[in-house]
Amino acid sequence: RIASLDIFKSHGGAKDNPLMQYVLNNSLREPPVLEKLRLKTFEDPWYFIMVAREQAQLMANLARLINTTKAIEIGMYTGYNALSLALVVPENGRVVGCEINENYTNMGKPFFEEAGVYHKMDIRIQPALKTLDDLLAAGEAETFDFVFIDADKQNYGNYYEKSLQLVRKGGIIAIDNVLWSGKVVDPAEDDLSTQSIDNLNKRLHKDDRIDLSMLTVGDGLTLAFKHW
Numbered sequence: 122r123i124a125s126l127d128i129f130k131s132h133g134g135a136k137d138n139p140l141m142q143y144v145l146n147n148s149l150r151e152p153p154v155l156e157k158l159r160l161k162t163f164e165d166p167w168y169f170i171m172v173a174r175e176q177a178q179l180m181a182n183l184a185r186l187i188n189t190t191k192a193i194e195i196g197m198y199t200g201y202n203a204l205s206l207a208l209v210v211p212e213n214g215r216v217v218g219c220e221i222n223e224n225y226t227n228m229g230k231p232f233f234e235e236a237g238v239y240h241k242m243d244i245r246i247q248p249a250l251k252t253l254d255d256l257l258a259a260g261e262a263e264t265f266d267f268v269f270i271d272a273d274k275q276n277y278g279n280y281y282e283k284s285l286q287l288v289r290k291g292g293i294i295a296i297d298n299v300l301w302s303g304k305v306v307d308p309a310e311d312d313l314s315t316q317s318i319d320n321l322n323k324r325l326h327k328d329d330r331i332d333l334s335m336l337t338v339g340d341g342l343t344l345a346f347k348h349w
């Protein structure tokens with residue numbers, strides 16, 4: 122089961138796509154501790170909500186490129202991407218992890234410890250909107266370098282606006298699942314998640330507070346670069 126799961130999160134499903142397999146074979150540099158966390162996560166029935174490996178690698182590279190010290194993960198699950206970010210922020214850095222289900226973050230905890238980065242992780246078990254408001258109330262506006270939005274899709278618009286307040290000029294907001302398995306092309310009338318993602322995609326296109334790229338990596342990844 123695990124072998125066939127290897128690339129299922131990659132763009133287009135990747136399973137029967139030799140070119141995508143080639144991309145993964147020749148570019149992934151997954152640290153051993155992330156591999157261990159991934160294999161542990163495959164034991165969970167919800168394993169398929171985990172981020173794609175090449176996407177996490179891209180975001181870690183971007184985070185490093187802009188000298189990220191403070192990051193926020195909105196929707197941690199077992200913490201694959203949060204750990205990937207914690208590995209690239211410096212010793213005095215911090216990754217605020219937003220999650221409502223402590224069972225998930227507890228699954229990742231032994232791997233955060235094994236990696237020697239648990240002290241950089243600030244995990245908050247409560248609705249992410251509350252955590253973002255808490256950070257704003259604590260005077261942390263415009264102090265974060267990198268935010269990854271990957272929790273409940275109906276709140277995507279709210280997560281984006283709060284993230285834009287929390288991120289410094291030149292910082293990056295990465296938004297997952299912006300293609301939502303292709304459903305954004307024609308959102309059904311009763312499909313509030315797809316509508317929410319589609320609305321945000323269209324809003325961002327016209328948002329002059331940011332520079333913008335929408336990538337077909339994983340299930341679609343938007344990168345919003347906050348203007349200087």
Ligand SMILES: C[S@@+](CC[C@H](N)C(=O)[O-])C[C@H]1O[C@@H](n2cnc3c(N)ncnc32)[C@H](O)[C@@H]1O
Nearest residue numbers: 170171172196197198202220221248249272273
């Ligand atoms: C797609 S998964 C995140 C995957 C993760 N980013 C990774 O690296 O594998 C979405 C997560 O968001 C969490 N979630 C859902 N609603 C939330 C909320 N209101 N606040 C915080 N977390 C939430 C879910 O429990 C789930 O673990």
